[in-house]
Amino acid sequence: MNAQERLEIITSRIERARRRFGPPPDHVELIAVSKTFDAAAIRPFLDAGQRRFGENRVQEAQGKWPELKASYDGIELHLIGPLQTNKARDAVALFDVIQTVDRDKLAGVLKTEMERAGRRLPVFVQVNIGLEAQKAGIAPAETAAFVARCRNEHGLDVVGLMCIPPEGDPAGPYFAHLASLARDAGVEQLSMGMSGDFETAIAMGATHVRVGSALFGTRG
Numbered sequence: 001m002n003a004q005e006r007l008e009i010i011t012s013r014i015e016r017a018r019r020r021f022g023p024p025p026d027h028v029e030l031i032a033v034s035k036t037f038d039a040a041a042i043r044p045f046l047d048a049g050q051r052r053f054g055e056n057r058v059q060e061a062q063g064k065w066p067e068l069k070a071s072y073d074g075i076e077l078h079l080i081g082p083l084q085t086n087k088a089r090d091a092v093a094l095f096d097v098i099q100t101v102d103r104d105k106l107a108g109v110l111k112t113e114m115e116r117a118g119r120r121l122p123v124f125v126q127v128n129i130g131l132e133a134q135k136a137g138i139a140p141a142e143t144a145a146f147v148a149r150c151r152n153e154h155g156l157d158v159v160g161l162m163c164i165p166p167e168g169d170p171a172g173p174y175f176a177h178l179a180s181l182a183r184d185a186g187v188e189q190l191s192m193g194m195s196g197d198f199e200t201a202i203a204m205g206a207t208h209v210r211v212g213s214a215l216f217g218t219r220g
């Protein structure tokens, strides 16, 4: 299958899930997760019309996206992996949305870097929804207070919450929990669901699904 066919299949599965589990949200955005794939593998998806992409490492993204952004209009690049404060300047320069804000120090540095660059990017707060020691994210119980601090103290444009549920557990209850945290925190958007569970995420209210392997194939 070529890139266009893969995109059509995923897009129609998203649309079917969106309509099935009403009330349907106006739209569910597909973020094509291109981590580990090079510019040559990404171009067919751009040629097929996809414009929203996700990468999980700043340095890797710097190696391919400046060139791609120069050749295609309208690209929206999401950072979906952990961000170190010393990479914040590079991240603000290259990315259009930061999905992994999870601590005050990072929020403060991002504000400084966004002001310096004159780029006020939308951000998501990452929630460690399964309270896993090895995962990034703010604890669920601290989410609403952290969102409020990001907005009021750090001046960030927080648009939503993002999570990666524990591997091996059914994801639905974690997605439902993230949706309820978003209501409490007063944010509209939910970035949740990957290749294996994006329809479940849509049933729970996802506005952004992050799909990698179902589009690009297995990562090496």
Ligand SMILES: *Cc1c(COP(=O)(O)O)cnc(C)c1O
Binding pocket: 033, 035, 056, 080, 081, 164, 194, 195, 196, 210, 211, 212, 213, 214
């Ligand atoms: C890799 C990755 C994805 C995509 O995972 P697939 O299972 O390949 O769809 C989504 N979200 C994050 C944060 C990732 O790191």
